[in-house]
Amino acid sequence: MTSPTTTPAVTQIPITKPYLGEEEIAAVAEAIRSGWVAQGPMVAKFERLLAERLGVEHVVATSNCTTSLHIAMICAGVGAGDEVIVPSFTFIATANAVLYAGARPVFVDIDPRTYNMDPTKVEAAITPRTKAIVPVDQIGLAAELDPILEIAQRHGLRVIEDAAPALGATYRGRPIGSISPVTCFSFHPRKSITTGEGGAITTNDAEIAARARVLRSHGASVSDLARHNASHVTIEEYDELGYNYRMSDIHAALGTVQLTRLDEILAKRQHMAERYNRLIAQIPGVSTPSAPDYAPHTYQSYCVRLDPEQCAPRDEVMERMLQLGIATRRGVMAIHEEPYYVKRFGTVSLPVTEEATRQTILLPLFYEMTEEQQDRVVEALHTTVRA
């Protein structure tokens, strides 16, 4: 049998690869041996460790960041007829969560340097129906939170921060997750640390945390763990429509080990990204990510921009890179251009987002990536970008 012709001749460099070791395997095995595999003591432990790490009062772990965002919308009172201000230059889940809550996403454009929501464009998007603003810490760089929080305060709006790709990021020296009234994280393998699938809501508001715990577990007034630990028979009640958005103890066990690696992972990513910055600076027409004065970049993804005047078309570059055994991804999608959103909401014009989504590429970056692999990526980029 001959191998399929689509197999690249050289070893493939993946876009990313989670950093997992024997400790993770042992922790997952331990969770299985304990007999408690659904949401239980390990989830509680993971929440406690994450709260300590971020310096926040409450952490509510969920099945993924999308379900965290949905719960956060409900806790913010977002419902039918409301509008929620979101960037379009983000993963589709940011806006989908608004739709799940029955509200309408109102897209605002981004700052072309940070790729995050442009705070100067937020106020023009506010209407009497606006309920909340969702800043996104895109690809690991904190959004410009202070002006957004200030606008929200002035207009009586809620802020739900989508920090899915930004665990470990900081804004003006403070950890993301401890700043906005509600922040949501993802532990998908594409993010800084992983639980397989997983998410979390962080807040200093005890009422929001309590309601989020109820909503993630069918709306039940008593959790399985509390019932298990109770000395008397406890019958739960269902006061509102809830969901099964729980994280399992198997996932949380993985997360407790991954959390101990967070600093090491972030340091390595930063080192590799800075190395990319230096090497790619030599390639004409390709610009490297910029970081503003208020936040260091944590490089959940390494995003370069191709100047269309000097480079081959972006998709062509991606195809040529793939032929050289190097996986890339388009930068970040523009949600307002996706067919479902066009069908439902018609055309929206966001020039900065539209240009950014067409000109950006994500390059491979992962903990175990070697400098030799990185050199191969840079060389390949150098040869493939030429028009």
Ligand SMILES: *Cc1c(COP(=O)(O)O)cnc(C)c1O
């Ligand atoms: C990854 C991501 C999500 C979705 O996270 P899941 O855990 O996969 O649901 C949402 N928003 C942004 C900005 C993301 O990058």
